[in-house]
Every structure is written in C-alpha cells, then in structure tokens.
Amino acid sequence: MPDPQRTLAQTNWAELHHAYGSATDAPHMLVALLDADQVVRSKALGKIHGVLHHQNTIYEATVPTALYVAAILPDPRTMRAVDKDRHSLPGNIRTELLAWIASVANEVTDAADATSRRYGFPLEDYPPAVSMREIRPLLYSAALAYVHDTDRHVREAAITACVPLMDDPKLLSHRATLAPLVRRVLGTSELWQHRERAIDALDAWSEDSSGLEGQRNPFLYCDSDLSPASCRWGADPGAGWSEEPPF
Structure with a gap:
C-alpha cells in the first residue's frame, strides 16, 4: 500500500x-478520521460517506480516498470508538472503514457493471470506476489482513470488504480459500446484511450456502442498524445491497 x-x-x-x-x-x-476527539472523527467518517462516496457514487476523489483509508487500517488509532446511531455498524472506526471499502468495491463489481450497461453506462466508460477497479488488489490485501481478527465486528467487516473485491480477475482464485470464512463468519452473523452477503457470495461462487438464513421479507429490509443505503426495498434478495447506477 502507498504510504x-x-x-x-x-x-x-x-x-x-x-x-x-x-x-x-x-x-x-x-x-480527521484519526483525530483524538471522537466527535471530530465521527464527523469525518460521515463525510467520507456523504461527500466522497455520496449516494454510493464513485467520484474522482473516491479513488485516492480508498487508498488512504486502506493504508491507515493498521494504525492503532483505528481501534478508537466512533459515535453510533441506528444506522451505524457495531464496532470501532476500523470496522467502519472496512465497511466503507466494501461499499466502494460493491459499485465496481461485475454485477454493478451489468446493471450499468443495461442503462447505457458501462463502467469502462467512467474513468473513476476504471481507476477503482485497478486498485482492487491493493484494497483486497489491506482488508485480508483482518479476516481472522480477534474482534468479531472487524472480522466480519473485513470479509465483507473482500467479497466484492474478488471480482477482480487477479483475485478470482482466492474465492475458494475465503469461502469457508464467508460461510462460518458472515453466514452466522447477528446482522442479516452479512448473512445475506454470505448467501449471495457463496451462490455466485458455486459454493454451498445451504442452511444459512438471510432476511427474505422485503418489508423488513430497512429495520436494521445499517445505513438506509444498504436497504433493498422489494429487491431480489440475491441482487446485492446497493442502489442502481449512481451516475
């Protein structure tokens, strides 16, 4: 990772x-993400979502932001707490940063590209998306370091980040290695979003997802402690978390 x-x-x-x-x-x-003041770093976390990745969009500035976020993950200061509300992930700021990486990665997956193409916006025609795809192996290596973390929230967020990143052609071979963790950790999470992610990923990878229980009632999709952007109002449960083309 770049410094x-x-x-x-x-x-x-x-x-x-x-x-x-x-x-x-x-x-x-x-x-400010590493500020000593919890209020300051909490506001900074909100800004990387609301300004640098607003409404799940990949902007020009999102790419170097992703490199920075991934590079600071080992910093001990990412173990600090952040303010929480009903839309927040449980856990420290490291958990939240991994979740942010998962969010940006989800916008450049093969499924996201297929959806964008249906609307006449292939990702290859959108330079920020192309740049984000190019750094997926770097982001993957940063997230992979935490898939066995002793903190369950960090561990779940790291695996969740790895899943969409493995659409990169260079990383396809890693799916079989990560599949048992996806099943064992995400598939048993208290968060239905993680369980859904496990089912979707394992099915897409032709791995066994039998016995895993997700959230199948579309009218309950937003009664969670994740952000509204994670909701899938009436969507196909296998279609992913994010909105359709943001650009």
Whole structure:
C-alpha cells in the first residue's frame, strides 16, 4: 500500500472532484478520521460517506480516498470508538472503514457493471470506476489482513470488504480459500446484511450456502442498524445491497 501521508501529499486534490465540487477539502476530512476527539472523527467518517462516496457514487476523489483509508487500517488509532446511531455498524472506526471499502468495491463489481450497461453506462466508460477497479488488489490485501481478527465486528467487516473485491480477475482464485470464512463468519452473523452477503457470495461462487438464513421479507429490509443505503426495498434478495447506477 502507498504510504497514507504520501497519498495525501502527492494527490492533486484540486484537480479532482467529489459530490460537492473540488476535492481540496478532502485531505482535511481524511486526517480527521484519526483525530483524538471522537466527535471530530465521527464527523469525518460521515463525510467520507456523504461527500466522497455520496449516494454510493464513485467520484474522482473516491479513488485516492480508498487508498488512504486502506493504508491507515493498521494504525492503532483505528481501534478508537466512533459515535453510533441506528444506522451505524457495531464496532470501532476500523470496522467502519472496512465497511466503507466494501461499499466502494460493491459499485465496481461485475454485477454493478451489468446493471450499468443495461442503462447505457458501462463502467469502462467512467474513468473513476476504471481507476477503482485497478486498485482492487491493493484494497483486497489491506482488508485480508483482518479476516481472522480477534474482534468479531472487524472480522466480519473485513470479509465483507473482500467479497466484492474478488471480482477482480487477479483475485478470482482466492474465492475458494475465503469461502469457508464467508460461510462460518458472515453466514452466522447477528446482522442479516452479512448473512445475506454470505448467501449471495457463496451462490455466485458455486459454493454451498445451504442452511444459512438471510432476511427474505422485503418489508423488513430497512429495520436494521445499517445505513438506509444498504436497504433493498422489494429487491431480489440475491441482487446485492446497493442502489442502481449512481451516475
């Protein structure tokens, strides 16, 4: 992984855009993720979702943000707590950052590309999506380091991040190795979203998902402690978490 400070310093943020224009303010948001003040880092976490990945969109600035987020995962300060509400994942900020990586990865999967193509927006025609796809092996290596973490929340978030990243052609061979963890850890999670992710992934990989229980009532999809963006109102339970094309 590139050094996070080098990513901050060497990225020309003024030439990149996020949801609200020029990304000149992105470095301040990213540095604040490790702030000693829980309120400050909680707000920063909200901004990387609401500004740098607004409504599940991949922006130009989302790509270096992903590199920075992945690079700071080993920092002991990511073990700190963040403010929680009914839309938050349980766990520390490391858990939340892994969940953010999972979210951006989910927007450049083969399934996301197929959906985008139906609407006339193949990912190959959208440079930020192309760039995000190119760094998937780096993001995967960063997340993989935590799939056996002693903290269950971190472990689940890491596996959840790895799943969409393994659509990368270079990583397809890793699916068989990760499948037992997907079944054993995600498949038994207290969060139905993780159980659904396990079922979807195992089915897509032609692995055994029998005996796993997901959430099959579409009217209950949003009674969770994850963000509203994770809801699948009336959608096919095997279709994934995210909204359809954001661009």
